[in-house]
Amino acid sequence: MIKDNQQYFNRLHVIVDAFVIAGSYILAWYLKIGSNLKDTGPEVGVLDMKIYFSALYFVVPGYLILYYWFKLYSPKRVQRSESEIVNVCKANIVGVTVFLAVLFTVNNTFSSFQVHDFSRGMVGIFCAVNTVNTLLMRALIRYILYYVRKKGYNLKYILLVGYSRAAEEYINRINSNPQWGYVVRGILDDKVPRGATYKGVKVLGSIDNLLYILPENKLDEIAITLSLESYDRLEELVDLCEKxxxxxxxxxxxxSLIPGKPYMEDLMGLPVINIRYVPLSNTLSALxxxxxxxxxxxxGLILISPLLLVVALLVKATSKGPVxxxxxxxxxxNKTFMMYKFRTMRQQQPGEEKKGWTVKGDPRITRVGAFLRxxxxxxxxxxxxxxxxDMSLxxxxPERPQFVEKFREEIPRYMIKHQVxxxxxxxxxxxxxxxxTSIRKRIEYDIYYIENWSMAFxxxxxxxxxFKGFINENAY
Structure with a gap:
């Protein structure tokens, strides 16, 4: 089973990384120094090859520690490739920074070591080459594992305890990601009859059957997926599985209770689940x-001021009313504010615009206003x-108060958008x-933005x- 082979795979992975790091270092030395020596012979001030290669005794284990520190040896089944790429880059940036810092310290503290001629350019090349080689090797490993699992090997067998929405969602994700190599053997539940199936996964019997299944030792994992009303058995089942x-x-x-992206925090040893993670609640991020x-x-106002003036003149010249x-x-x-726009409709009676939002072919829109919209x-x-x-870029x-009152009752999680x-x-x-367009879909995208905010986003x-935001067929 997987649990018997995982430790050997991890050790092999470390050995492969060690060879990749050493090979990248040697290649960087050859590109920067070795190729020049071959063409012109030894130069004055160029360190001996042995000095460069002796650094491998520190570089290889140092980088392996960094890889471990950046969680590059965690199981790859559900680790996103994007996270792995970011962590490899972080590890190599930290590695080259430490490398250069050590060279600087040794050069200034122990002048007799004569490392002032150690090529900083070679260190930079090593960082780039090692990053690329490590990513390529890990991509190859992912492909090999995917191919092996597709053939029916290296699979991980799981039993679900409890039929619930969580169980269904878990099965859905496993079925849509065969590269993970998970196989759900079945479900145990006291309320759903034996033989019932969900997406090909059968209910095998009651939860008490766990007493007979566990001693057989044919499972890699147990996933407790109890429904909320069965949580009184949670402590008992965890204790049984742990034994x-x-x-x-x-x-x-x-x-159904926490539909967003919760996160955990440790309150002096007490785990606390926050219902929603909002990165902009962090003071530094918000600042x-x-x-x-x-x-x-x-x-932006300075750069487009000529355009603002032209648009203002067009609005004023083509229809009565304020610009x-x-x-x-x-x-x-939930605080209200006055939002500014160029007027695109004919001047209306007070409160007339509150009757509804703009639809296609709205007769209130002026000719210039249609272009502006x-x-x-x-x-x-x-x-x-x-x-x-009042706003951010x-x-x-933002929506009008009367629509906010309407949508807050009709659309779940609508008010979350006002947290930013x-x-x-x-x-x-x-x-x-x-x-x-669909308000529900709009809120889904808004919540995704709120929970996944970053400056890069x-x-x-x-x-x-x-390219997509200025001109849109739905803007009228």
């Missing part, structure tokens, strides 16, 4: 985003909202959800806005 020595997982059935908003809106249209919207922490130029005055702090689009500042553009908008959205 058997089988690796045990607990998959909580809280999707960094606000600084970008201020700088972006300030310089700027102000409308109440709901923002951060189609190209999103009417949104440019919101840079002033960003500068004032990127975030969920609303934005001029957002993840939902560049994916086509703007104007008269904001930059990606701003970049894509120029």
């Amino acid at each position: 058997s020595g089988v690796h045990t997982k607990f998959i909580p059935d809280y999707n 960094a985003k606000r600084c970008v908003d201020i700088a972006g809106s300030f310089f 700027i249209f102000k409308q109440e919207r709901v923002g951060l922490h 189609r190209t999103s130029l009417d949104e440019l005055p919101q840079l002033f909202n960003v500068l004032l702090g 990127v975030g969920p689009r 500042r609303p934005g001029m553009t957002g993840w939902a908008q560049i994916n086509g959800y703007r104007g008269d 904001d930059i990606k959205i701003l970049f894509l806005t120029f």
Whole structure:
């Protein structure tokens, strides 16, 4: 079974990494120094090859420790390849930084060692070559494991204890990811009759059958997937599985209660589940985003000021009424603010615009207004909202109070969007959800943005806005 072979695979993986690191180092030495020696012979000030290669006694184990530190030897079944790429890059950047720091320290502390001629360029080449080689080797290992598991080898056998929504979701993910090599043997449950199936997985009997199954030692894992009403048996089952020595997982059935992306924190030894992870609740992250908003809106207003003037003149010359249209919207922490836009409709009676949102062919829209809406130029005055702090460059689009009251009752998790500042553009908008489109889908994208925020994500959205966000068939 897998649990008998995993330790040997991990040891083999370490040995392969050691050879890759050593090979990358030797290749870097040859590219920077060895090839020149072959053509011109030894140069004055070039260290002996033995000195360079003696560093391998420290480089190889040092990098292996870094790989372990960055969790590159954790099981690959459910480890995302993107996470592995990031961790390999981090490990190599830290490694080359430490390498150069050690050279600097030794050179300044022990001048007799004569390492001042040690090529820093070679160290840089080694970092690049080793990163590429390590990623290629790990991609090859992933491919080999995927091929082996596809052939029916290297599989991990799991038994689910408890039929619940969590069990169904777990089976769904295993079925859609055959490269993980998981095989669900069956489900034990007291309430669902024996023989019932879900996606090809059968209910084998009651939970008490676990007493007879565990001694057979034919399972790699037990996954406890009890429904909420059966949690009174949780402690008993965990104790039973732990005594058997089988690796045990607990998959909580809280999707209906905690539908987002929860995270754990340790409160002096007490595990606390936060219902939703909002990166922007971190003060430093929020401050960094606000600084970008201020700088972006300030310089943006300066750069597009000629365009703002032209649009303002067009609006004023083609229809009666003010150039700027102000409308109440709901923002951060459910507080209202006045959002600015170029006026795109004929002047209406007070409260008339509250009757509904714009639909295709809306007779209230002026000819110039239709162009401004189609190209999103009417949104440019919101840079002033960003500068004032009512909005952000990127975030969920704000909505009018009457629609917020309507949607908060009709759409689950709708109010989560108000945990961050609303934005001029957002993840939902560049994916086509703007104007008269599905509010439910829009909220799904907004929540994904809120839970997965990063500065790089904001930059990606701003970049894509120029290609997908300005002109959209749903903007009218």
